[in-house]
Each structure stands twice: as C-alpha cells, then as structure tokens.
Amino acid sequence: MQDEQRGHHAASAVRRNSGRPATPALAASRVRRRWYANVDGQNYGPFESHDIERMVQDGRILDTDYLWEEGGSSWTEARNEAAFRAMFQSRMPSLPQSETLNLGKIIPDKDTEHWGIIPEQEAASEQDDLTRDLREFFGPRAETYLAIHARMRSGTNAFAGGWNWPVFFIGFPWFFYRKMYVIGAIVLIAPALAAYLIGFTGNAGISAVLATLANRIYISIAMRRLKKADTLALVGEERRDYLRRAGGVSVVAGTLAGLVLAASFASIIFAEYLKYQKSH
Amino acid sequence: MDRLEHLLAAVVPALFALAYGILKTRMDWKNEALWAAFFLGGLGAIVAPIEMVITWGVVSLGFAPLLKAAATATFVAAIPEETIKYFILVGAAEPHVDARRRQDLVSLAIAVSLGFATVENLFYVLAPANWQVIAATRALTAVPGHAADGLTMGALLTAARVVPRRRSLLAVLALLVPICMHAAYDFVPLALEDGSTAPAIRPTLGMLWLLIMLLEIIVAVRVCNHVLPMGREADRRSGRDSGEGLPGAYVVIVGLVTLVAVVGLTILVARSGGPAVLIGGVPICIIPFVLAIDLIRTGIREHRRDRVSTSRFSDA
Numbered sequence: 263m264q265d266e267q268r269g270h271h272a273a274s275a276v277r278r279n280s281g282r283p284a285t286p287a288l289a290a291s292r293v294r295r296r297w298y299a300n301v302d303g304q305n306y307g308p309f310e311s312h313d314i315e316r317m318v319q320d321g322r323i324l325d326t327d328y329l330w331e332e333g334g335s336s337w338t339e340a341r342n343e344a345a346f347r348a349m350f351q352s353r354m355p356s357l358p359q360s361e362t363l364n365l366g367k368i369i370p371d372k373d374t375e376h377w378g379i380i381p382e383q384e385a386a387s388e389q390d391d392l393t394r395d396l397r398e399f400f401g402p403r404a405e406t407y408l409a410i411h412a413r414m415r416s417g418t419n420a421f422a423g424g425w426n427w428p429v430f431f432i433g434f435p436w437f438f439y440r441k442m443y444v445i446g447a448i449v450l451i452a453p454a455l456a457a458y459l460i461g462f463t464g465n466a467g468i469s470a471v472l473a474t475l476a477n478r479i480y481i482s483i484a485m486r487r488l489k490k491a492d493t494l495a496l497v498g499e500e501r502r503d504y505l506r507r508a509g510g511v512s513v514v515a516g517t518l519a520g521l522v523l524a525a526s527f528a529s530i531i532f533a534e535y536l537k538y539q540k541s542h
Numbered sequence: 543m544d545r546l547e548h549l550l551a552a553v554v555p556a557l558f559a560l561a562y563g564i565l566k567t568r569m570d571w572k573n574e575a576l577w578a579a580f581f582l583g584g585l586g587a588i589v590a591p592i593e594m595v596i597t598w599g600v601v602s603l604g605f606a607p608l609l610k611a612a613a614t615a616t617f618v619a620a621i622p623e624e625t626i627k628y629f630i631l632v633g634a635a636e637p638h639v640d641a642r643r644r645q646d647l648v649s650l651a652i653a654v655s656l657g658f659a660t661v662e663n664l665f666y667v668l669a670p671a672n673w674q675v676i677a678a679t680r681a682l683t684a685v686p687g688h689a690a691d692g693l694t695m696g697a698l699l700t701a702a703r704v705v706p707r708r709r710s711l712l713a714v715l716a717l718l719v720p721i722c723m724h725a726a727y728d729f730v731p732l733a734l735e736d737g738s739t740a741p742a743i744r745p746t747l748g749m750l751w752l753l754i755m756l757l758e759i760i761v762a763v764r765v766c767n768h769v770l771p772m773g774r775e776a777d778r779r780s781g782r783d784s785g786e787g788l789p790g791a792y793v794v795i796v797g798l799v800t801l802v803a804v805v806g807l808t809i810l811v812a813r814s815g816g817p818a819v820l821i822g823g824v825p826i827c828i829i830p831f832v833l834a835i836d837l838i839r840t841g842i843r844e845h846r847r848d849r850v851s852t853s854r855f856s857d858a
Contacts, residue, residue, distance in 0.1 A: 438585075443578035443634075459545055487639075507639040514633030515582060521589045 295345070300328035300337060308332065311345065318349050325350040395491070398502050399484045401510030407484075410477050423478035430473035435523055439516030440480060441509065446519065484509060548673060552663040555681035556656040558800055559689035562833050563652030563696075565796060566770065566840060567645045568787030575638035579650040582634055583657025586626040590658075593622035611733035612725070619732075620725035627654050628695065628717045636699075643782045644703055645773035648766060651696025652689055659688035675814040678807045679826070686829040687727050687755070690762040691720040697766040700773045723761070726754045752825045759832040767836075790845025797837035804830045 297314050298307035301323060309317075317323040318340070325341035341350045393408060400407040413422040428436045437446030449472060456462035487508040496504050560580070564571060597617040605613055635641065635650040663685060667677045695716050702712035730751035733739050739747070777783035808827040 438582075441638075443581055444574060447577075447581035447584070455549075458549075504639060507637060512634050512637075514629060515585075518582065518585045518589055518630065518634075521592060522585050525588060525592065 296332040298330045298332070299323055299340075300330070302327075314346060315349065318346055392488070395488050395501070395505055396484055398505040399487060399509030401506070407477070407480065411481050411484075414478070414481060421474070423474070423476075423481070426473045426476035429476040430469050432520075432523060433469060433472065435516060435519035436476065438519035439511050439513075441512050441515065442480070442483060443515065445479065446515075450519075450522075548668050548677075549664075551673070551677035551681075552667040553660055555677075555685040556660040556663065558803065559659075559686055559830075559833070560653060560656050561796055562689065562800075562837055563649040563693070565788065565793050565837060566766065567643075567649045569646060569649045573640050573646075573649075575635060575640035575646065576649055576653050578638055579631070579635035579653035580657040580660075582630045583627065583654035583659075584661045585657075586623075586630050586654070587658040587661035590622050590626050593626065594618050597622060607736050607738040608733055611736055611739075612729050614732050615728035616721075616725040619728045620721045623658065624691065624695070624717065624721045624724055627651075627658055627692070627720075630654050631695065631699065643773070643777040644700055645770055645777060645783070647700045647703065648693065648696035648770065648773070651699065652692040655688040655692025655695070656685070659685045662688075675811065678810045678814075682804065682807050682811060682827045682830055683755075686833060687724075687758070689833065690759050690829055691724050693762040693766050694723060695720045697762075697769040701765075701769045704769075704772050704776045719761075723758045727751075727758060730754065752828065755825075755828045756832075759829045763832060763836050787844065790841045790843070790848050793841030793844055794838050795841075797834050797841055800830065800834040800837065804834055 295311050296308040297311065298305055299309065299314065299317070300306075314323065314329065323329075323340055325339070327340050328337040329340050329343050329346070330337045331343075331345075340346060396408055396411060397404045410422070410424055413424070416422070426436070434446045434450040437443070437449055449468075453462065453465055453468055487505065490508075491501050491504050494504070560576075563569070564576070569576060600617040601610060601613045631647075631651050631654050635654055636647060638650075641647070641650055663677075663680055666680060667673050669676070698712050698716035698719060702709050702716060705712060730747050733747055734744060774783055804827050811826060
C-alpha cells in the first residue's frame with residue numbers, strides 16, 4: 263500500500279516518460295547527464311541529476327529502486343550508483359510531504375539516537391520492546407520508573423525526573439540498593455572527603471540536588487545498559503538475563519549501605535551523648 | 543596538604559596490590575564490577591565492627607594470654623572480616639553484570655579485600671602520631687595480607703565454579719581457608735601486644751609470624767596459579783576470553799616498580815625500629831615481595847607467549 267502510494271506520488275510529481283528504454287545502450291549519449299528511474303516496476307524520466315537528488319531527498323526514490331543513466335550499459339540499484347551513493351549513506355529519512363503518505367510515528371532510534379521514520383505498527387512494537395526491556399531492568403517498582411521514563415520522553419516538563427524521597431532522606435543506600443555502586447560510593451565519599459580536606463559543610467544542599475537528579479541518573483543508566491545490550495547483540499533470554507543482572511536491586515549491597523548509615527547515625531548520637539555526659 | 547598525604551598513604555598501597563590482581567587476570571581497570579567490589583568492600587570494613595561486637599563476648603571469657611590472642615584473632619578479627627568479604631563477593635560482586643568471566647572472580651575477591659583494607663588503613667593512618675611508619679608497615683604487611691586472603695578466596699571460588707563435582711566443598715573452603723590464614727596472621731601481633739605474654743617466647747613468636755606470612759603468600763599464589771588457567775580455559779570455551787591482555791613487558795615493569803617500592807618501604811620501616819625489628823627487619827616485606835616476584839614471572843611468561851604468537855603470525 264505504502265509502495266503504491268509512493269509510486270503514485272513519484273508518477274504525478276515528475277514528468278512521465280514514454281516507457282522503459284528497451285535497451286539502455288540504444289539511448290543517445292549526451293553531455294548533460296540524464297537519468298531514468300524505475301520505481302515499483304514503472305519507468306520515469308528522463309531527469310536531470312538535480313531532479314534525482316531532490317526525489318531521493320523527498321523519499322520518492324529509495325535506495326532499492328533502479329536508475330539508469332543515458333548511455334550506460336545497465337540499470338543499477340540507486341544505492342550502488344556512484345553519483346548518489348553518498349546521499350543514501352548520509353540521508354536522514356524525510357518527513358512525508360503528501361497527505362496520502364502515512365508513515366507513522368517518529369521515534370528515536372535506540373542504537374543511533376537519530377530520529378527516524380518508522381511505520382506506525384513498527385513504532386508501536388519498538389515501544390513495546392523498550393518498555394519490556396526497561397521493566398526487566400528496573401525490577402521492583404518498575405511501573406514507577408516506567409512512568410518517570412514516559413514523562414521524560416514526552417519532554418514537556420523540565421522536572422520530569424521528579425523528586426526522589428528515599429534519596430533525600432537516606433542518600434547513598436538507595437544508589438547501592440539500585441546497584442549504582444560507583445555513584446553510591448561517590449555520594450558517600452565526596453562530601454566526607456571535601457569535609458576532611460577543605461572543611462566543606464553543606465550536606466543538606468547536596469541531598470536536595472541528589473533527590474532531584476537521582477531518577478534522571480537512574481533512567482539514563484538504564485538506557486545506557488539497553489544500548490550496551492544492543493551492542494552485544496543480545497536477544498531473547500540472554501538479553502533478559504543481562505538486563506536483570508544489570509538492573510533490579512541488590513539486597514546485600516542495600517543492607518550493607520543501610521548498616522553503614524545506621525552506624526554513622528549511632529556514632530553521632532554516641533558522640534553527642536559523651537559530650538552531654540562531660541558537660542554534666 | 544598533610545591530610546592529602548595521609549589519604550594517599552592509606553589508599554596507594556591498596557591500589558598497587560589491586561594492580562596485581564588486575565594484571566594476573568587481564569582485567570580492565572575500567573571494569574565497573576571491579577570498582578563496585580572495591581567500594582562494597584570499603585562498606586564492609588565499616589560494618590564489620592558491628593559483627594565484632596557480637597563476637598567480642600567469646601574472648602571476654604577469661605583465657606590464658608596466648609589462647610586469648612588466638613580467640614581474639616579468630617572470633618573478633620578473622621571470622622567477621624572474612625565472612626563479610628565472602629558475602630559481599632558472592633552476594634553482590636559476583637552477580638554484577640560486568641563480571642562476565644570466571645577468572646574475574648579472582649580480581650573481584652582481591653578488590654573486595656582491598657576496599658576493606660583501604661578503609662581499615664584510613665582508621666590507622668589518619669591517627670596523627672607516627673603515621674608515616676604505621677602507613678609503611680601496613681603497606682608491607684596488613685594490606686598485602688588482605689590481598690593474599692582475597693586471592694585465595696577468589697581462586698578457590700573460581701575453582702568451585704569450574705569444577706562442578708566439588709562445587710560445595712570448594713565454596714566452603716573459599717571461606718574457611720582465608721579465615722584460617724587471617725586468624726594465623728593476626729594471632730602473633732595480638733600475642734605480642736598482650737603484656738602478659740612471657741618475654742622468653744617473644745622472639746619465637748616473631749619467627750612464627752614470618753613463617754605464617756611466608757606460608758600464607760605461598761598458598762595464595764600457588765592456588766591462584768593453579769586455578770587461573772582452569773578459569774581461563776572455561777572462559778575461552780564459553781567465548782568470554784579473547785586472550786587479549788596487556789603486553790608482558792608492561793606487567794614486568796609494574797612488577798619491578800612494586801619491588802622497588804617494597805624495598806624502599808622496608809628500609810624506611812627497618813630504620814624506624816618498628817615491629818620489623820622483631821623479626822630481623824627485612825623479612826617483614828615477605829608478602830608484597832613474593833607478589834611482586836610472581837608478577838614479574840607472570841610478565842615474563844606473557845612476554846614469551848606474545849613473542850611466540852607474533853612469530854607464528856609472521857611465519858604465516
């Protein structure tokens with residue numbers, strides 16, 4: 263259906279030729295390069311080079327269609343035609359110009375992060391795949407993070423990542439629980455290091471900034487892992503296993519970090535108690 | 543500036559020891575699993591005292607001096623510390639998605655142990671009095687001692703994963719052997735610290751400590767050198783080991799630099815008249831010395847292998 267529309271569009275947009283040349287070799291050679299296009303079994307032309315370029319840009323001639331240059335020996339797939347090859351390699355798919363073309367939604371390509379036109383059904387299926395992958399990655403409370411991801415994707419709200427209350431109250435243990443060990447360690451060590459080396463105090467401010475950024479960081483890590491799974495060409499059970507191991511939660515790490523937090527609170531309380539005892 | 547020196551003195555020895563594990567297993571410095579294991583080990587060092595408080599009751603029962611030192615070394619130091627490291631390794635580091643190869647377990651175990659040692663080191667080194675000697679002594683003894691425990695734990699756990707017939711036994715040994723090694727290592731300093739230990743047996747205890755350190759590091763390196771090829775073979779069969787690694791010459795250079803650092807620190811400690819004097823000064827560096835020599839040997843072997851594969855390629 264779509265091919266028919268494209269063929270129709272190409273036919274009406276350009277001057278129709280009397281038919282496919284019987285043998286390309288019979289066509290007269292000219293100084294100016296003149297081209298014929300074969301789209302969906304129909305021949306069109308002759309065209310100037312710039313006409314072909316425009317049609318390639320408009321998506322009316324695809325890389326799988328055929329071109330023949332007057333005087334040439336044979337029809338060549340458009341993508342193999344030296345004069346236009348570069349256009350197919352670098353071309354971003356263009357938006358439809360005719361109301362008769364229904365090319366579906368525009369969604370970002372997971373691999374390349376380029377914007378591409380994908381038919382509606384295919385777009386829906388890609389969206390399903392993405393949701394399924396993210397659900398595997400997030401593990402417990404996946405729906406919460408999927409909703410945050412959807413908000414971030416819509417791009418209408420600058421604070422789409424939202425506020426993370428666990429991070430605001432407990433800080434680094436949340437990162438350890440969600441398997442972001444290195445970030446958790448930085449959140450734990452950096453303020454202590456700054457306090458030790460330069461006497462920095464400002465943990466409340468750090469907590470607020472972290473609470474604002476935590477969900478964004480988590481979603482971006484999820485997307486990075488999805489991309490890595492694509493790079494490793496993982497599919498099926500292997501992909502699910504990879505995402506489950508990369509994401510989800512670690513009870514061991516969460517408990518450990520929670521105990522560290524509890525120990526630090528206990529030591530603060532104990533130190534205050536000793537101070538109180540001394541003063542009385 | 544002093545504070546920065548303190549920090550570096552506490553952290554750098556652990557990084558040197560970590561380099562040993564990375565180079566032995568041809569792991570990548572940038573591997574996220576490695577640093578996760580390191581930081582989790584650091585958390586473990588903060589949590590371990592909670593466990594120690596629980597086991598403290600055992601040693602308050604009123605033992606004779608040497609028995610008390612043995613009970614403290616086992617129940618207050620070795621069991622809590624090695625148990626926590628083991629659970630971090632098995633519960634969080636091993637399941638990490640970036641730990642794809644069997645042989646990674648060795649590096650991860652060393653990283654957990656050294657994360658633990660780094661935080662422990664900070665507690666000692668940040669104390670102001672005589673911190674240089676404390677840092678140098680610990681860089682030669684406690685830090686590589688932790689690395690040796692981790693090396694043994696990782697190697698035995700790797701063996702448990704690649705030898706299914708003895709999986710359970712080896713997994714239990716991966717916990718028990720480091721506990722025994724750690725307890726034996728801690729026993730002597732604790733006995734020497736105890737004022738009621740008879741002066742006549744103190745030199746013997748010093749010699750015993752040297753013997754324990756020597757045995758510990760020989761066991762660790764031999765077990766690791768025996769198990770690593772098995773892990774490598776399992777990884778090769780599953781397509782997870784590309785056989786790529788740093789050039790052998792590079793490994794040799796790191797080994798030589800470590801050796802020079804070890805000799806320098808040993809001279810510093812021996813001149814300061816610290817605990818090294820008890821065992822004749824120089825032998826205090828036995829653990830890092832053996833690790834550096836093993837690294838140089840590994841590098842030479844890798845270098846020969848590199849040359850053979852290069853000549854085969856050029857013949858072809």
